[in-house]
Amino acid sequence: MARVVVDVMLKPEILDPQGQAVQRALPRLGFEGISDVRQGKRFELEVDGPVDEAALARIHDLAESFLANTVIEDFVVKVEEPAEVAEAAK
Amino acid sequence: MTARIGVVTFPGSLDDRDTRRAIRIAGAEPVALWHKDKDLKQVDAVVLCGGFSYGDYLRAGAIARFSPVMEPLIEQAKAGLPVLGICNGFQILTEAHLLPGGMLGNDHLHFICRDQKLRVENAETAWTGDYRQGQEISIPLKNMDGRYVADARTVDALEAEGRVVFRYLDVNPNGSLNDIAGITNEAGNVVGLMPHPEHAVEPLIGTGRTDGLPFFTSILKKLVNA
Numbered sequence: 001m002a003r004v005v006v007d008v009m010l011k012p013e014i015l016d017p018q019g020q021a022v023q024r025a026l027p028r029l030g031f032e033g034i035s036d037v038r039q040g041k042r043f044e045l046e047v048d049g050p051v052d053e054a055a056l057a058r059i060h061d062l063a064e065s066f067l068a069n070t071v072i073e074d075f076v077v078k079v080e081e082p083a084e085v086a087e088a089a090k
Numbered sequence: 091m092t093a094r095i096g097v098v099t100f101p102g103s104l105d106d107r108d109t110r111r112a113i114r115i116a117g118a119e120p121v122a123l124w125h126k127d128k129d130l131k132q133v134d135a136v137v138l139c140g141g142f143s144y145g146d147y148l149r150a151g152a153i154a155r156f157s158p159v160m161e162p163l164i165e166q167a168k169a170g171l172p173v174l175g176i177c178n179g180f181q182i183l184t185e186a187h188l189l190p191g192g193m194l195g196n197d198h199l200h201f202i203c204r205d206q207k208l209r210v211e212n213a214e215t216a217w218t219g220d221y222r223q224g225q226e227i228s229i230p231l232k233n234m235d236g237r238y239v240a241d242a243r244t245v246d247a248l249e250a251e252g253r254v255v256f257r258y259l260d261v262n263p264n265g266s267l268n269d270i271a272g273i274t275n276e277a278g279n280v281v282g283l284m285p286h287p288e289h290a291v292e293p294l295i296g297t298g299r300t301d302g303l304p305f306f307t308s309i310l311k312k313l314v315n316a
Contacts, residue, residue, distance in 0.1 A: 010194075014239055015265065017197050066156070069149055069185060072192040072239055 002051040003080040004059050008068045009040035043067055044080075051079050093313035095306075096123040096133035098163075100154045104141035105176065105288055112288040113137070116306030118313075125157040134313045135172035135216070136163060138179025140232075140286055150193055150235040151181030160186060172216040172309055173280045177233055180272070180282030189273055189282050190248070191240030196233070197265025205297045206231035206285050207259040208271050212252050215278040216312050220304035226259060227301035229290040236264035236284045238273075248273055256283050 010016050016038045023037035043063075047055060060077055068075040095113045097120055099106045110120035121133050125143075130136065143154035154160070160182075167173045167188050175183040183189045196202060207228050210221040221227070240248070245267055248254050256272035264284070272283025287302025289295070 013241075014194070015197060017195065017199050017265075021199060066152070067148070069152065069192055071184070071187075071190075072194060 002047050004045045004047055004051060004056070005078045005080050006043040006045065006059070006063045006067050006075055007040060007078070008043070008063075008073050008075045009038060011072060011074055014072055041067075093118045093134045093310050094121050094132070095119070095309065096121045096130055096136040098123045098125060098136065098138055098159055100125040100141070100143035100157060102142045102144055102146075103139055103178070105139040105286065106141075109137050109139040109176070109288040112291040112302065112306050115291050116303060116310055118306065118310045123159055125154065125159050127159045128162070130159070130162050130166065130171075135174070135309050136167075137288075138173065138175040138182050139288070140177030140179065143178055143182065146178075146235065149181075149185065151178060151183075151185040154178075154182050155185040164188060167280050170277060170279050172312070174217050174305065174309070175280075175282035176286055176288065177236075177284055180284055181235060183280060183282045188280050189275055190244045191238055191273070193235050193284075194237045194239055195235050196237055196263070201232075201234045202236070202263050203230070203232040204263065205229070206263060206271075208256045208285060209259050210255070211257055212255045212274065212278075214252075215255055215274045215281050217281045217305050217308050218255060219308040219312060221308070228297050228299060229285045229287050229302045230297065231263055231285040233264070233284055236266065238264075238266035238270045238284075240267065245270075251276070255281055256285070 019038040026034050063075045095118050097106050097109045113120040164186055181193045184192050205228050210225040213221045213223045253274050254270050255274050258269040258271045262269045274281045287305040290297050290302035
């Protein structure tokens, strides 16, 4: 089984008050030097069968039509290598 | 003869009963529609009401937009069926791309519940004919994700074409671009707004005024005179 990750972020020009609230809390917690924080969503899709071009195209459609609203958000589809998955499961 | 106006109930809808009541008070016949319905029961218009359909999971309105009832609704709205989206209904209409732009969390990150002053900017849509252009009204506003956003070109087009239907007055309660509280599509049959006209149709409750009632009398007149 392979894992495909879809990261969804607000478009850069759109105000992200949640990210700002996180960023403003940082100095209070002793974390200096972080000038900006933007918050997004990460979807981990466990895919049955091979993650070939056709499967990735379908996932791209799914991300574009459902996981992200491309009016306000951008998204990136990434295949997670089996080694990474095994490492993460340890 | 009166008009039959459907009100869709999704899992998590809150204002379906109030909306049906407002329709009845205006003199039309409310028709309950269910999110799993595959047809619209031959209604003459539809209201998508407020609430938190599917818990606002993913994005407000994002899952409701793919409900079975939305298939005929989207098709018929594009062909001219009058559709009003209130609050969560507005969010669903933007997710369905029946209205441009999108809705995001209030810029102050708080839920808001207040009487909100609005200016009617367009009294020519299917849902605003009983208002006067420039009329100031006050109706309740209650939401978490009320910040209207769109790219600059879309906002410019909305302004140029008179498609901003309502604008917030006195305060911008959520960071919406250009104080936009409600918009319409090009044809004027689909209208969405964040504040709640269905909660302001009787003097006893809400703002103590009936500033929301003209939404429902507008559509009734339009349908009966059609």
